[in-house]
Amino acid sequence: MLSGSHHPPRATITANFLALLDGDTLDDRGMMTERDEIIQQYLGRAKSDPWEPGHCSFCGERPVVGWFEGPSFRTFVRQSTEVQAEEAWLACETCLALVENDDRDSLAHRSAKRTGSGDQRAERMARQMQDRRFWEPRDHV
Secondary structure (H helix, E strand, O other): OOOOOOOOHHHHHHHHHHHHHHOOOOOHHHHHHHHHHHHHHHHHHHHHOOOOOOOOOOOOOOOEEEEEEOOOOOEEEOOHHHOOOOOEEEEEHHHHHHHHOOOHHHHHHHHHHHOOOOOHHHHHHHHHHHHHHHHHHHHOO
């Protein structure tokens, strides 16, 4: 195995593979020359466009653009690093707009589609869960 890298093993292995695919040669020297460039490209991209964790709590989509902090879910932040509470509901762009418009039926519909069934029973169950865990705490502030 090649040594001397200060990058995590998985990143180094992936970069080695990409260097072999993109490189002009298929030898260790060519791979080592290109792998650090590849790693630096990905690190640069991660700094300029950071990954935000999680999936929308309502529909399961990504990317997440808003976090509602518990226990009231009234407090809203735009980045996961700003979350101060131990519990939060995450929202994609579409579901965030639905929350802001108090469109509970559409949120339940999106959630039911997440399970694959999307039928009325699934919508009712989604609505009951959202009412109990998200809307009721939010409404009682």
